[in-house]
Amino acid sequence: MVRRRRRKVATIKDVAERAGVSTATVSYVLNGTGSVTAATRQRVLQVVAELEYQPNHAARSMRSRSRTLGLILPYGAAELSTPTLAELVAGLTEAAANHGYYLLLAGDPGKSERLVATSLARTGRVDGFVLLDLQVDDERSADLTAAGILHVGVGAPASGNACPGLSFDLTGGALMATRSLRTLGHRRIALINLPSELTDSDLLYQGFAKALTETGEEVAPSFIVEAGTSQDDGLAAMQELLAQPEGPTAVLAASDELAFGAMHALRDAGIEVGRDVALIGCGDVPLAAHTHPPLTTLRAPRRALGAALAHTLIALVEQQPLPSFTPLPLQLIVRKTTCPLPE
Amino acid sequence: MVRRRRRKVATIKDVAERAGVSTATVSYVLNGTGSVTAATRQRVLQVVAELEYQPNHAARSMRSRSRTLGLILPYGAAELSTPTLAELVAGLTEAAANHGYYLLLAGDPGKSERLVATSLARTGRVDGFVLLDLQVDDERSADLTAAGILHVGVGAPASGNACPGLSFDLTGGALMATRSLRTLGHRRIALINLPSELTDSDLLYQGFAKALTETGEEVAPSFIVEAGTSQDDGLAAMQELLAQPEGPTAVLAASDELAFGAMHALRDAGIEVGRDVALIGCGDVPLAAHTHPPLTTLRAPRRALGAALAHTLIALVEQQPLPSFTPLPLQLIVRKTTCPLPE
DNA sequence: ACCGAGCACTTAACCGATTAACTAGATTAT
DNA sequence: ATAATCTAGTTAATCGGTTAAGTGCTCGGT
Numbered sequence A, B: 001m002v003r004r005r006r007r008k009v010a011t012i013k014d015v016a017e018r019a020g021v022s023t024a025t026v027s028y029v030l031n032g033t034g035s036v037t038a039a040t041r042q043r044v045l046q047v048v049a050e051l052e053y054q055p056n057h058a059a060r061s062m063r064s065r066s067r068t069l070g071l072i073l074p075y076g077a078a079e080l081s082t083p084t085l086a087e088l089v090a091g092l093t094e095a096a097a098n099h100g101y102y103l104l105l106a107g108d109p110g111k112s113e114r115l116v117a118t119s120l121a122r123t124g125r126v127d128g129f130v131l132l133d134l135q136v137d138d139e140r141s142a143d144l145t146a147a148g149i150l151h152v153g154v155g156a157p158a159s160g161n162a163c164p165g166l167s168f169d170l171t172g173g174a175l176m177a178t179r180s181l182r183t184l185g186h187r188r189i190a191l192i193n194l195p196s197e198l199t200d201s202d203l204l205y206q207g208f209a210k211a212l213t214e215t216g217e218e219v220a221p222s223f224i225v226e227a228g229t230s231q232d233d234g235l236a237a238m239q240e241l242l243a244q245p246e247g248p249t250a251v252l253a254a255s256d257e258l259a260f261g262a263m264h265a266l267r268d269a270g271i272e273v274g275r276d277v278a279l280i281g282c283g284d285v286p287l288a289a290h291t292h293p294p295l296t297t298l299r300a301p302r303r304a305l306g307a308a309l310a311h312t313l314i315a316l317v318e319q320q321p322l323p324s325f326t327p328l329p330l331q332l333i334v335r336k337t338t339c340p341l342p343e
Numbered sequence C: 001a002c003c004g005a006g007c008a009c010t011t012a013a014c015c016g017a018t019t020a021a022c023t024a025g026a027t028t029a030t
Numbered sequence D: 001a002t003a004a005t006c007t008a009g010t011t012a013a014t015c016g017g018t019t020a021a022g023t024g025c026t027c028g029g030t
Helices: A012-019 A023-031 A038-051 A057-063 A075-081 A083-098 A113-122 A139-146 A170-183 A199-213 A231-242 A256-268 A286-290 A302-317 B012-019 B023-031 B038-051 B057-063 B075-081 B083-098 B113-122 B139-146 B170-183 B199-213 B231-242 B256-268 B286-290 B302-317
Strands: A068-072 A102-106 A128-131 A151-154 A189-193 A224-226 A250-253 A278-283 A296-299 A331-333 B068-072 B102-106 B128-131 B151-154 B189-193 B224-226 B250-253 B278-283 B296-299 B331-333
Touching: A012 A023, A012 A038, A023 A038, A057 B057, A068 A083, A068 A113, A068 A302, A083 A102, A083 A302, A083 B102, A102 A113, A102 B083, A113 A128, A113 A139, A128 A139, A128 A302, A139 A151, A151 A302, A170 A189, A170 A199, A170 A250, A170 A278, A170 A296, A170 A331, A189 A199, A189 A231, A189 A256, A199 A224, A224 A231, A231 A250, A231 A256, A250 A256, A256 A278, A256 A286, B012 B023, B012 B038, B023 B038, B068 B083, B068 B113, B068 B302, B083 B102, B083 B302, B102 B113, B113 B128, B113 B139, B128 B139, B128 B302, B139 B151, B151 B302, B170 B189, B170 B199, B170 B250, B170 B278, B170 B296, B170 B331, B189 B199, B189 B231, B189 B256, B199 B224, B224 B231, B231 B250, B231 B256, B250 B256, B256 B278, B256 B286
Parallel strands: A068 A102, A068 A128, A128 A151, A189 A224, A189 A250, A250 A278, A278 A296, B068 B102, B068 B128, B128 B151, B189 B224, B189 B250, B250 B278, B278 B296
Antiparallel strands: A102 B102, A296 A331, B296 B331
């Protein structure tokens, strides 16, 4: 059987030979280090172009870094299909590309996240990791820190975590959303929040609470429901709120997913969203614009967050000063699930 | 400023020294090559465990391959958020992991897909690529083949493409779906198909046509609409069908996305899906179970396809015989959008 | 008793880059 | 005029593995 051999690509030696210089000179030209006359530089670059030379990545990363960022997919990776994660990944990938980095996906259901991460880092395959859904006292972060592995997390830089944490300005967003509900006349406002393990959940709570206390009101504990992350969790949470003697007239949900669940619960209870009860979600996933009625929600710049994560992690890897990061602002997209307080 | 130096990891030299052997012996033990006594093997493995030694990836891939598969994200990468792609990626990642491979994501909006791919391959960063949405006479495949870069595509192995193409058994699926519509009494059945550039579109058409011709009927050209891939495209296609003097009583859509659009169009036209008109989608994305009414659709094993792609590409890379591939069967999930022909 | 083969290793070349150390020639300083 | 410095390169060490070639040693065959 004739099997075509893999094509041989040009090496730095080929370039050096053809340009009549040493490999060191070629390297100097390509990296802008050393001192080279304009004429020599020209000649080398000419040959590089002719041979379409590109330095071998393995050889390069032996001397320095691998210019690769790692991302561990959550169990089952079904969550990759959530627009939230998908756009984040897109932002990561693009921003990384701008710095000559690439994104390595890992997600071995057999091994633990920790094992995969340390293996990837110890073998020099990746320079650092992005941790999704940063938690309070995150074990993963502690593990990586202990192993000397650089990483950044998606979420608030919380106590117990030594890594930089980047997130949206959920506090500002929640404040804005809750204020807008108050402006519409609502006074019995509930919050369906994320699990309290997630660092993001407190951010949201702070904004929500501030909007109430700034007008001298108290936060009713029964109106704060800690839910999971799924649509079903949102449904359950809403049912819990409706079961109370005096239920809320407005609800802020910590994610669109939760809001969708809440919409289901309301519909099942015969309550019309956007007329009887106001509802605001968070995230603005594509589907939010196409529910019935379309969901009022806080738009989150997911792609920008991905880019910010990439920048921060790369700065960490290259030992440059970390770029200053201000939580990315959310934008209130008013659709049809918000309404003035019914008289 | 005190900045902790990166932790030094054990090298093969450390292992060799500690075990009192040469590095070659360590390498032989770890790779199962060469001949080593049981005692020596024991000792080496012992030390490997003690030092938690893992071979440096860069050094390794200089002599062989990089054990990395490349995937180029579609423009803007918004499509990653489609469950279809997300699950495929998950399947790819997992199956790759089982062979010691990882998935490298690329998606540089600045450079062309071709440029990124050749660069990644020439620098030895990846061993091969997965091409999404394989097209008839796919330019990308031609480019990669010309550059001697291994790759597999998602789609039918079509004319003009030298690479293996893996897909679902869309022909069988369309046949099954269309037959089921006939069994329900429908005779005026339409097909909203994918763009004809996609190799998958013909597969679907073949099954659809067979279901009609096998009972001696003719395929009405006006009932075959070539649409795009978006929900809006599905909407437009359905409107086109409805505009005909005698519209279809049943519709097969080539994707759930298209089916959702068709549902919108039907609803807008005051036609009740699942009573007046039957509709079958393809893919069974999670949302399909939650539309009103829930969508009858062909369930596609996306994760399995991802795994098959990984296996095939890795076999290609390692010059092993390609695993035989039978198109992955679809399963008809009957929900509420199908109905007998109204009398 | 001697040769060849096989075993269990070691030695060293090699993969393709980066970079510290060196060198020859030109320029500047004293 | 001569030493010191600078420029534009080269040579060679190095990163951490893999692997072809080499080296004693034991064993079997004749």
